Amino acid sequence: MxxxxxxxxxxxxxxxxxxxxxxxxxxxxxxxxxxxxxxxxxxxxxxxGIRQQFSTPGTIRLMQESVRQFRSMREDFGFSVEYHEGGYLFLAHDPQRLQTFKTILPLQLRLGLKVEILDASTCLKIAPQLNPEGLLGGVFSPEDGQAYPxxxxxxxxxxxxxxxxxxxxxxxxxxxxxxxxxxxxxxxxxxxxxxxxxxxxxxxxxxxxxxxxxxxxxxIEPEEHEAFITDRVPPIFATMVVDYRADGCYFYQRSNGQVIGCYSPVPNKPGIHTESSLEFLVEMSKRTLRLVPELAKARVIRHWGGCYSMTPxxxxxxxxxxxxxxxxxxxxxxxxxxxxxxxxxxxxxxxxxxxxxxxxxxxxxxxxxxxxxxxx
Missing domain, CATH: 3.50.50.60 (FAD/NAD(P)-binding domain)
Incomplete structure (x- = not known):
């Protein structure tokens, strides 16, 4: 025993x-x-990705504690985990999405988040390479970011x-x-x-x-997702950009110049599969280029599959x-x-x-x- x-x-x-x-x-x-x-x-x-921008009080409090710990990991572990606060910029291309951001904002501010609603022109100041077509505005927190898992x-x-x-x-x-x-x-x-x-x-x-x-x-239902990463490209912007359209995507540029991102398939794909697909590679490339045409010369060096664990x-x-x-x-x-x-x-x-x-x-x-x- x-x-x-x-x-x-x-x-x-x-x-x-x-x-x-x-x-x-x-x-x-x-x-x-x-x-x-x-x-x-x-x-x-x-x-x-690491963000505090959520819509429920418990999750926001949870993430405030996580960010506090991410900030101290270099000291706690004795080496860098590549934690960087480049912010999260959520984009709105329709009035309903922008209104959702505005509805959530009072709760986020009350709990102490540093977050603000932006018009389209201000979004472009944060991420100048964004395609402005159809962009109505967004919501941004500079205290969100990323680390290396x-x-x-x-x-x-x-x-x-x-x-x-x-x-x-x-x-x-x-x-x-x-x-x-x-x-x-x-x-x-x-x-x-x-x-x-x-x-x-x-x-x-x-x-x-x-x-x-x-x-x-x-x-709990496992759900398939995929992601990709490019070779190193010149700096575009430091923030994670989230395109909430049904055919949108989200990605950011790592400190070494690589762009890493993914999208949530609609409809969702239940299952535990880690294979990558040509369908994702083609679709993710299209979505990324629609949002940031300047990435046309970036080369995808790897793409992979994974899964989320979804609750109702x-x-x-x-x-x-x-x-x-x-x-x-x-x-x-x-x-x-x-x-x-x-x-x-x-x-x-x-x-x-x-x-x-x-x-x-x-x-x-x-x-x-x-x-x-x-x-x-």
Missing amino acids: NRPFDVIVIGGGIIGLASAYHLGRRGQRVLILEKKYPGSGSTGRCIG FKVMEGYIQEIKKQKSQVRFFSEVNEIIVEKEAAKGVRTTAGETFHADVILNASGPWAREVARCAGLELP DGSPFIDKTAIKGLFVANGMCGHGFMFAPAIGRYVSEIILNGRYPFDWSEFSMGRDFSRQELMK
Whole structure:
């Protein structure tokens, strides 16, 4: 029998690593079990955006805490994670979208975000290379930005190894041991058994399957997405640009000159597939060039597939479950990388103290899904 751990975290992506890091800082002996290698799911395929501009109070507060931690990672880890606040510029090409931005603005300002509604001419001052055709305006926060996901994961793993915790890769959980409606441990496909009275499901796109290992159902649907990155091009603009049209896209230029971006397919494509497609490459190129014609000479050097973990209302589940000691941090809807630092801190407090840091209703397991995130 393996020596008991205080907490077992299922999933070695950014949510699992951040949670283990914060639990370890609080003296917990944590075991992370990852079915493949760190970031092999969604984290290693994301483009690294970080923003506080959301439409619900809980998510805004979550991101304010994440940004606070991203700003200190150079000091915390001892190296740069390439965190940069170049801002997020959300564009409006129709009056309804612009009105949505205006409706959300009072909440964002009340919670302390540095954000403002812009007319089209001001948008072009921030991003002069934008195609102005049909542009009505936008909303901008200079305190949003990006970081390099692999560097952030490296930092967490480095610090976790200094703690009392362990990380085991290529260890797939296929059973959660439940006795008298309480979590007691897990078993892996290799036949190993590990014991702990607290288990955190942080398995990203596989969250639903992992929950079923304990007899629970999670309303999470994996959804296919793709992204691309170009070779280095001369500077265009520092901000992340988000074109909210149904046939829009979003992208930014990294500090090394590469442009990285993606789009959300309409209709959505359910499933866990990481293959890239020619269809995406052609369509993403068209959408990017419509927005910034100056990128016509940029060469795409790589494109790839990944997946989001979607919930009915666009907000994650970060909560305890009906099984004592079993917690979930799943359904990030494409925002797991940016949420992770805050979720790591707050889920550790929920596990250890049983207290929620603020009104947690939009992340609860029992919510009714009537409130939709408007800035997905």
